[in-house]
Amino acid sequence: MERAIRPKGKLVIQIEGVTKEYKMGDEIVKALRGVSLSIYRNEYVAIMGPSGSGKSTMMNLLGCLDTPTAGKYEFNGKNVAAMEDDELAAIRNKEIGFVFQTFNLLPRSDALANVELPLVYAGVSGEERRNRALAALESVGLSSRVHHKPNELSGGQRQRVAIARALVNNPSIILADEPTGNLDTKTSVDIMNVFEDLYEKGNTIIVVTHEEDIARHARRIVRLRDGLIESDKLVSEEYLMKA
Amino acid sequence: MKEIKILFYEFNESFKIAFDQIRANKLRSILTALGVIIGILAVTLMGTAINGIDKGFDNSLSMIGYDVLYVQKWPWANVDDWWNYRNRRRIKTDYAEQLNKMIEAAPNTELIAAVPQGVNIKSVKYEDNQVKGVFLMGTTDEYPIISTVDLKEGRFFSTIESRTGRPVCVIGYDIADALFPNGSAVDKVVQIGGVQCRVIGVLAKQGKFLGLFSFDSQTIIPLELLQKHFGETNNDRVVVKIKDKTRTLEAKDELTGLMRRVRGLLPDQKDDFSINEQQAFKSTLDPIKSGIALAGLFITGLSLFVGAIGIMNITFVSVKERTKEIGTRKALGARRRTILMQFLIEAVSICLVGGIVGLLLAWGMSVAIGAAASSFPVSFSFDLVIVGMAASILTGIFSGFAPAFSASKLDPVVALRYE
Numbered sequence: 001m002e003r004a005i006r007p008k009g010k011l012v013i014q015i016e017g018v019t020k021e022y023k024m025g026d027e028i029v030k031a032l033r034g035v036s037l038s039i040y041r042n043e044y045v046a047i048m049g050p051s052g053s054g055k056s057t058m059m060n061l062l063g064c065l066d067t068p069t070a071g072k073y074e075f076n077g078k079n080v081a082a083m084e085d086d087e088l089a090a091i092r093n094k095e096i097g098f099v100f101q102t103f104n105l106l107p108r109s110d111a112l113a114n115v116e117l118p119l120v121y122a123g124v125s126g127e128e129r130r131n132r133a134l135a136a137l138e139s140v141g142l143s144s145r146v147h148h149k150p151n152e153l154s155g156g157q158r159q160r161v162a163i164a165r166a167l168v169n170n171p172s173i174i175l176a177d178e179p180t181g182n183l184d185t186k187t188s189v190d191i192m193n194v195f196e197d198l199y200e201k202g203n204t205i206i207v208v209t210h211e212e213d214i215a216r217h218a219r220r221i222v223r224l225r226d227g228l229i230e231s232d233k234l235v236s237e238e239y240l241m242k243a
Numbered sequence: 244m245k246e247i248k249i250l251f252y253e254f255n256e257s258f259k260i261a262f263d264q265i266r267a268n269k270l271r272s273i274l275t276a277l278g279v280i281i282g283i284l285a286v287t288l289m290g291t292a293i294n295g296i297d298k299g300f301d302n303s304l305s306m307i308g309y310d311v312l313y314v315q316k317w318p319w320a321n322v323d324d325w326w327n328y329r330n331r332r333r334i335k336t337d338y339a340e341q342l343n344k345m346i347e348a349a350p351n352t353e354l355i356a357a358v359p360q361g362v363n364i365k366s367v368k369y370e371d372n373q374v375k376g377v378f379l380m381g382t383t384d385e386y387p388i389i390s391t392v393d394l395k396e397g398r399f400f401s402t403i404e405s406r407t408g409r410p411v412c413v414i415g416y417d418i419a420d421a422l423f424p425n426g427s428a429v430d431k432v433v434q435i436g437g438v439q440c441r442v443i444g445v446l447a448k449q450g451k452f453l454g455l456f457s458f459d460s461q462t463i464i465p466l467e468l469l470q471k472h473f474g475e476t477n478n479d480r481v482v483v484k485i486k487d488k489t490r491t492l493e494a495k496d497e498l499t500g501l502m503r504r505v506r507g508l509l510p511d512q513k514d515d516f517s518i519n520e521q522q523a524f525k526s527t528l529d530p531i532k533s534g535i536a537l538a539g540l541f542i543t544g545l546s547l548f549v550g551a552i553g554i555m556n557i558t559f560v561s562v563k564e565r566t567k568e569i570g571t572r573k574a575l576g577a578r579r580r581t582i583l584m585q586f587l588i589e590a591v592s593i594c595l596v597g598g599i600v601g602l603l604l605a606w607g608m609s610v611a612i613g614a615a616a617s618s619f620p621v622s623f624s625f626d627l628v629i630v631g632m633a634a635s636i637l638t639g640i641f642s643g644f645a646p647a648f649s650a651s652k653l654d655p656v657v658a659l660r661y662e
Contacts, residue, residue, distance in 0.1 A: 065574060065655045086578045093576020100659070104571040108263045120256050121576040123249035165575070 009041025018071030031057035033227035046215035049224035097166025101178035136164040156187035276597035282547030283601030294622035318517035353494035362478040365436030381469025397444030408467025417459035554642035570658030583651040590643025598635025
């Protein structure tokens, strides 16, 4: 299904005819049955779908946490589908910033150390690491909470730390999996404002969610059902039509 | 270059994590480390005991002398065909004089001098005190050439006393102690097997030879005197000092040749004497010593092994508990080896802490044992510290590897979903 939008930037993600099968006991479950999707720089995409639609599998593939059973996946022109574990780890480290529903901060490290972590794995030296982490924390408005441990922060603040961590290595995409799933409505709005802000600054954002309210913040919505893309529309089209 | 830098940062990070982890689970870490502490303690104490035994053996062997050869009727090693030795002619003490003449005449000799030793067992008496079964040795004034022992007091006998067989004696430390509990033994007259001798010197304390035979309960008199009263025995011998203890074999060959001449043996006749040296003891004792060491280390090693299993178990638990964290780290770019290293270092850290504590305890205990019972052979050494540390690091790697490897192989998708 082709999309009626002229891309702003260069191609970041290109998926063609991707399938993903799992073995569950003796049965083979087809989570994705042939999906094609292109995402360009500085897009803001929401991936939606009910449970069992292949949404999580899609997110794992997009995040290079997993490789497809068949099909083509190129990330910035690199063939991800054929990569080994450690090569994938390098891609995740440099190209992808993850934001999880459960924040996934290291409980015994303070905000700064949490944000520094991807830079440790990237081999950035101590001082630069610190400066970049501080800058990232500042960009999400947490300059005053640098040395707080996760259990000393509110849910919204924790997610901001996680976003700072996702940003710190200047990734090609920010991949958020139900980023507001564990937050109340007001905090959710705050977090979505942070994403909006990042998008305005030129970042590419992919949000996986099942909440319409959250998806509405994006510019483009990809809907999955039964392992296939059901629709792929601009938010303006989608909601104008419904209105 | 970049790779080395990354490795360094990961290494650093791993240590930080290990430290945090140990601090966060204090009780658990202490209990786990206890296994290693006990293991290292046992192994190190065994090490001190082995060291002690080693030292004891060395001390004993040095009493015999490293650079002397003993010409005797019997070999020191155990022989099965004893009947072949039984009928050998006695070793005569005057061989020493003949040997000395030959040594003087030989241009490139490996030998220095030969000293005769007549041997007997007698009792030594002073007033009402008596020591029975004393090792009585008759020798010449040249005895100090072949002996390492010092005199505690007095002097050794002179050439004249030796030649003329004057009734003088030098007594061992224990005999002096037994016969003269208060005051000096020198110039007292003792009865040796009924012969009156004046004590002219007391030997310094030497200790027991392998805990069997005490060099401190011997008594030395001039050979002339010994043979006049007690005659010759099957145990008489000639002791020869050699020039270079690293050339014992050559010296032995030379001495064999000389002895064959002394004995007047024909070329087709077999040697009818034995040339003994401390090496013979060493080669008999070394297998025993290493047997003790191996058995001891094996048994104590088992306790270290139990400690290692404890570490392995707790590392598995740690991996399980932190599955989600592993998933997060992998999502953020941690590679397999990063995760592997993280858990290995955690296991090694606990082992190292355990090892250090164990070594400290072992050191304390060996000092305490040494102070309480000086005869007990313990000896703590720097080598033991190195071995102990290496053992604890290896234990950590051994026990941490399986769990760390399983952690490194976790699928990030599965790990992230783990609750």
